[in-house]
Amino acid sequence: MKRKITNEELKHLLLRGDEAEIKEVIFDIHPVVILDLIHEDEEAAPQLLAHLSDEVIAGIVEEADDDEKYELLKQFSDVKQSHILEEMSLDEVTDLLGELEDEEQKAILAKLNREDREDVKELLTYGEDTAGGLMTTEFISIRAKNTVRQTLEYLQKSTDAETTYYLYVTDRSQVLKGVVSLRDIVSSPFDTNMLEITNPNVISVRYDEDQEQVAKTFEKYGFVMMPVVDEENHMLGVITVDDIMDVMQEEMTEDIHRLGQVGKEERIDSKLGESLKSRLPWLVTNLFTAVLAAMVISYFEGTISQVVSLATIMPIVTGMGGNAGTQSLTIVVRGLSLGELSKENALRILRKEIGVGMLSGLVIGILIASGAMLFEGNPVFGLVTGIAMFLNMMLANIAGYFIPVVLEKCHVDPALASGVFVTTVTDVLGFLFFLGLATMALPYLL
Amino acid sequence: MKRKITNEELKHLLLRGDEAEIKEVIFDIHPVVILDLIHEDEEAAPQLLAHLSDEVIAGIVEEADDDEKYELLKQFSDVKQSHILEEMSLDEVTDLLGELEDEEQKAILAKLNREDREDVKELLTYGEDTAGGLMTTEFISIRAKNTVRQTLEYLQKSTDAETTYYLYVTDRSQVLKGVVSLRDIVSSPFDTNMLEITNPNVISVRYDEDQEQVAKTFEKYGFVMMPVVDEENHMLGVITVDDIMDVMQEEMTEDIHRLGQVGKEERIDSKLGESLKSRLPWLVTNLFTAVLAAMVISYFEGTISQVVSLATIMPIVTGMGGNAGTQSLTIVVRGLSLGELSKENALRILRKEIGVGMLSGLVIGILIASGAMLFEGNPVFGLVTGIAMFLNMMLANIAGYFIPVVLEKCHVDPALASGVFVTTVTDVLGFLFFLGLATMALPYLL
Numbered sequence A, B: 001m002k003r004k005i006t007n008e009e010l011k012h013l014l015l016r017g018d019e020a021e022i023k024e025v026i027f028d029i030h031p032v033v034i035l036d037l038i039h040e041d042e043e044a045a046p047q048l049l050a051h052l053s054d055e056v057i058a059g060i061v062e063e064a065d066d067d068e069k070y071e072l073l074k075q076f077s078d079v080k081q082s083h084i085l086e087e088m089s090l091d092e093v094t095d096l097l098g099e100l101e102d103e104e105q106k107a108i109l110a111k112l113n114r115e116d117r118e119d120v121k122e123l124l125t126y127g128e129d130t131a132g133g134l135m136t137t138e139f140i141s142i143r144a145k146n147t148v149r150q151t152l153e154y155l156q157k158s159t160d161a162e163t164t165y166y167l168y169v170t171d172r173s174q175v176l177k178g179v180v181s182l183r184d185i186v187s188s189p190f191d192t193n194m195l196e197i198t199n200p201n202v203i204s205v206r207y208d209e210d211q212e213q214v215a216k217t218f219e220k221y222g223f224v225m226m227p228v229v230d231e232e233n234h235m236l237g238v239i240t241v242d243d244i245m246d247v248m249q250e251e252m253t254e255d256i257h258r259l260g261q262v263g264k265e266e267r268i269d270s271k272l273g274e275s276l277k278s279r280l281p282w283l284v285t286n287l288f289t290a291v292l293a294a295m296v297i298s299y300f301e302g303t304i305s306q307v308v309s310l311a312t313i314m315p316i317v318t319g320m321g322g323n324a325g326t327q328s329l330t331i332v333v334r335g336l337s338l339g340e341l342s343k344e345n346a347l348r349i350l351r352k353e354i355g356v357g358m359l360s361g362l363v364i365g366i367l368i369a370s371g372a373m374l375f376e377g378n379p380v381f382g383l384v385t386g387i388a389m390f391l392n393m394m395l396a397n398i399a400g401y402f403i404p405v406v407l408e409k410c411h412v413d414p415a416l417a418s419g420v421f422v423t424t425v426t427d428v429l430g431f432l433f434f435l436g437l438a439t440m441a442l443p444y445l446l
Helices: A007-016 A019-026 A031-040 A042-050 A054-063 A066-074 A078-087 A090-098 A102-111 A114-125 A148-157 A182-187 A211-221 A241-259 A272-299 A301-306 A309-337 A343-376 A379-409 A414-440 B007-016 B019-028 B031-040 B042-050 B054-063 B066-074 B078-087 B090-098 B102-111 B114-125 B148-157 B182-187 B211-221 B241-259 B272-299 B301-306 B309-337 B343-376 B379-409 B414-440
Strands: A166-170 A176-181 A225-229 A235-240 B166-170 B176-181 B225-229 B235-240
Touching: A007 A019, A007 A031, A007 A042, A031 A042, A031 A054, A054 A066, A054 A078, A054 A090, A066 A078, A066 A090, A078 A102, A090 A102, A090 A114, A102 A114, A148 A182, A148 B182, A166 A182, A166 A235, A176 A182, A176 A225, A182 B148, A182 B182, A211 A225, A211 A241, A211 B241, A235 A241, A241 A309, A241 A414, A241 B211, A241 B241, A241 B309, A272 A301, A272 A414, A272 B309, A272 B343, A301 A309, A301 A414, A301 B309, A309 A343, A309 A379, A309 A414, A309 B241, A309 B272, A309 B301, A309 B309, A309 B414, A343 A379, A343 B272, A379 A414, A414 B309, B007 B019, B007 B031, B007 B042, B031 B042, B031 B054, B054 B066, B054 B078, B054 B090, B066 B078, B066 B090, B078 B102, B090 B102, B090 B114, B102 B114, B148 B182, B166 B182, B166 B235, B176 B182, B176 B225, B211 B225, B211 B241, B235 B241, B241 B309, B241 B414, B272 B301, B272 B414, B301 B309, B301 B414, B309 B343, B309 B379, B309 B414, B343 B379, B379 B414
Parallel strands: none
Antiparallel strands: A166 A176, A225 A235, B166 B176, B225 B235
């Protein structure tokens, strides 16, 4: 049996450059392992890559981050780049091109062979966030008229079989007719007719389906690979689950960023200008909200001037309302995105949110009312605070439920804007309740 | 070729109960499709399931949500339940048990055959959120001394081969020695020695590794299946990528909930009591923060009583600081969880955050200063507001960077508590800067 090789040994072997020995072990090494070696010692990268075959380098480039792929490729001569590109999966070449400026794109396209170039140009026409943008056009399609033995012999001859778990059965005009799993092929007797193990109920995705929806389909069925078809069920390509995991991470970052009110493209290592562009629009939007709330306060300046402690307590009422509203919208936004809110349970959930708002409003309201009463030495002051707190928390939860639901109905991502609306409600109403009640009760507060 | 069957046809067939015809088509139907039919028409569930084999029902139960599995199973007689359980994957049986009360658990365990019961009891000993808790003990392990043809013949005979993409090579004492992909088996000539296509550099996870870490490894390498080993590299089980996608969703919900300050277990359809338990502790924590901020205001009541418009403007200063701090912490928390913050880029990112805070503080500060100046008709009032805004936004971003980083260093999930700390900073300091500056500039504000 072949020997296991440690990362340290691998590094030394690559640096030593014994091509015979490298060739012997390299196909058992995951390209990510070599990529890790390069990341650990960037300066040694050219030597580490020097004695590797085009195919291995192609694997490493494919595993690199999108913005790193071109950096890796650029190190090589134009001819070598051509050879590496030829070994790469076409969806990876397309992703690479998506990161580049026009000039660089043209240069890379020129290095592809004609067939690949046509395929890549077609892949580039699909929306980046659609099934078409995720798929690769390299898949194994078969006619199902053979036996298992004949199919195995065919597979043994097709040298550039992509990582594959399923074979797709198509007719003469490439219409998708069925699917066969490798598992069924290896566990069926050699003389089994392929038709017997072909599943005609193949589940596919349309090329223009949104990637988030595609990811949901993968999750729902637990697939590792899915075929992509056009309007007439012609097979266009396949999507593999590793790309879907990337989509899930991307969509997750998008949701978290939207809830935190930053642009979906911003990363921790974004440049200053990018970060500003991602955040300032949200800050300006929030400024409007804040000014709106300030206008409410300003209306009650007369009351505040008579009972200054109102100014001390009022941010507690709005702040706590904001927290409750954010909690409620977090649960509702996540529930919407997991598809857990339905017509059947909508009313029950609304009632629950109102209940939670009233009960937590009661608890927090009593706490804060007692505090305010002690602080000001006036039971009416406590009562005003408690009632305002209770009302604001109840309405915070109602807003936290309705705002995302209405946005979703209007086909706006609820994660995107719910936060601003909810805090607008809790700030404006919080100040209104508290200062309004205080004004009504003013004779008892002086 | 077999005919494709629509969901409507399938439903009619199942209700009609023609067992011969059902048997002919059922293995080409994904269990999720039948589960969908049951969800669409809950009342028809018993009839829909009545004529299905134990194996098919096992597949449907496996695909059901954790809290639905037992409901489905309960419909059947004890004997039938035994048969269904026998057909289920052991990790799914374990998940099912994890959802049940002690009594129900015992009843289910009693229905398992002895071997399965021992395996399940062992699986139950692993932490639910660890690799051991995710794995199934049903996998195909081989000795690598045969040819491809012999292996294929072996696989053709092993009838209950689980969904599998890899075969694992172990020695006599079950120590993991290598891995062979089905793809290599089907694309290698029949007389190839298995040793030639066995990869000794097999990447595995330890049984006690946290599921979030396991998911990261799957993503990094793009695996669809990974072996789980113990301290001495004995093979214990395998994890498949469909379970990993569930883990990713679960971890994502957890992060979003923590950022929104609700318990990680709460769901949109949680009961009132559960929701209260999930949210009240956070609200009470935030109440302390709010009271702390109120104490700062209270200290300056003298100033406010002389210039009441300070009360109108002050929530803008703290609110905008809170927004900026939340933006900054969102980016940093997400960056930490994606592993994108390193020793090398930490200082650069801190400088960027300060820069973003200063520049957006400048923009928002000028906007708000102009507004305040016009509102109050006093340039000093505008200046005080602008400077306080600038300072608070700069410090908001510094807090948004440091608080999650420090929490991570202390092995506390930064998503969990960063929000409270950041708003404490922006509220307390915001009021302090604004009212403090106003007090210093008081003669010019009257």
